[in-house]
Each structure stands twice: as structure tokens, then as C-alpha cells.
Amino acid sequence: MKRFAVLSLIAALSLMSAAVLTARAATDPAPEPGTLATPQFTAEPVFRDFNLLGTWAVACDRPASPMNPHVGVTAPGGGLIVESHDVGPDFAPNLYHVVAAARAGKDLIEARALFRPGTEGEETQTLVLRIAKDKKGVDTRRTMFNRGEDGVRVKSGVAVRSGARTAVLRRCG
Structure with a gap:
């Protein structure tokens, strides 16, 4: 009888844990850093x-x-993606090494990236990108979520600090 009670308690706790994780996923689509294992999710x-x-x-x-x-966005090999963000001649480009990624939905990618890789300012970030097409059928991408080492920066496509919507980028050429 004790064994049945313990198994029932474990099952109930597992269901509660799954419900909490499901609710969290609805509000925060990116899991904690480290859940995308690089070898499995290049x-x-x-x-x-x-x-x-x-x-x-x-x-x-x-x-x-x-x-x-x-x-x-380039793929130099070894499963790595390199993104260089050019924001004009008055600024140094922002460099990202995307080391892991997984499909997070029909039109979503979750990625683990190193911002400023190999520098003193290197930072691990979790990103969620939405991939779609605009009204003219051009491919688009938009950052829907970003969490850096100092916390969440973008949530639901809105920059937390400024309240501004993230830009919709279109494929060039």
C-alpha cells in the first residue's frame, strides 16, 4: 500500500511539474541556458x-x-553559424556565433549564441527567431525573445527596456 501511495505521489508531482513547464513555455519560449546540447543541435x-x-x-x-x-548569415563549417550585424559606419559590427539551434515551432527557431565570441565581453545568449513571409512573399525574420547573462532583453518581440518592437528583417537579393 505504501508503495502505491509513493507511486501516486510521484505521478501527481510529475503531472504538476509538466503543467508548470507548459505554462512557462507559453510565456517564455526559451529554456534555461544549457538545454541545447551543441553536438545534438548544431x-x-x-x-x-x-x-x-x-x-x-x-x-x-x-x-x-x-x-x-x-x-x-554564413555557415563556415562544423555546424556553426556566424552572424555579423552591420549597424553603420560609425559602429563596430556585432558578431554572433550561433553554436546550437533547434526548431521551436512551425515558424520558430531557438538558438544559443555567443555574442562577441573570443573577446573579454563574450556573452552567451538565448534567442528565439520567428521566420515568416511578408505580404509580397519575401522571407522575413524577427527576434521574438532574447535572454543574455543579465536577464531577458526581448520578450514577445518587444525590447524590455524601451518597449519598442523588434525589427522585421527581410531577405536581401
Whole structure:
């Protein structure tokens, strides 16, 4: 009888835990850092499946600026994705090494990236990108979630500090 009670308690706790995790996933689509294991979830196949290699911008025909970043996405090998975010001639490009990624839904990718890799300012970030098409059928991407070492920066496509919506980037060329 004791064994049945213990098993019932374990089952009930498991169901409660699953409900909590499901509720958390609805509000925070990215799991804690470390859940994307690099060998199992290399970024390159996921980025290729979503056709993300190439150049992206808000307006491809205008120069790069903080309001019109030009994002170059390449796959140098070994499963790694490199993103260079050009925000204009007055700024150094932001460099990301996407080391792991997984499909997080029909139009979502969850990625683990190193911001400023190999520098003193290197930081691990968790990102969720939404991939879609605009009204003209052009591929788009948008950051829906970003968590850095100092906490959540973007949630539901809105920058936490400023309240501004994240930019929709379109495929160039």
C-alpha cells in the first residue's frame, strides 16, 4: 500500500511539474541556458532548413544604420553559424556565433549564441527567431525573445527596456 501511495505521489508531482513547464513555455519560449546540447543541435542544419543564410535588412536598398541593420548569415563549417550585424559606419559590427539551434515551432527557431565570441565581453545568449513571409512573399525574420547573462532583453518581440518592437528583417537579393 505504501508503495502505491509513493507511486501516486510521484505521478501527481510529475503531472504538476509538466503543467508548470507548459505554462512557462507559453510565456517564455526559451529554456534555461544549457538545454541545447551543441553536438545534438548544431545550428547549421536548422538555419539551412529555414533558408536563413544570406543577407537580411529592414530595407535592403538603404545603407546600414542602427534602425536598418544589415545582418550577414554564413555557415563556415562544423555546424556553426556566424552572424555579423552591420549597424553603420560609425559602429563596430556585432558578431554572433550561433553554436546550437533547434526548431521551436512551425515558424520558430531557438538558438544559443555567443555574442562577441573570443573577446573579454563574450556573452552567451538565448534567442528565439520567428521566420515568416511578408505580404509580397519575401522571407522575413524577427527576434521574438532574447535572454543574455543579465536577464531577458526581448520578450514577445518587444525590447524590455524601451518597449519598442523588434525589427522585421527581410531577405536581401
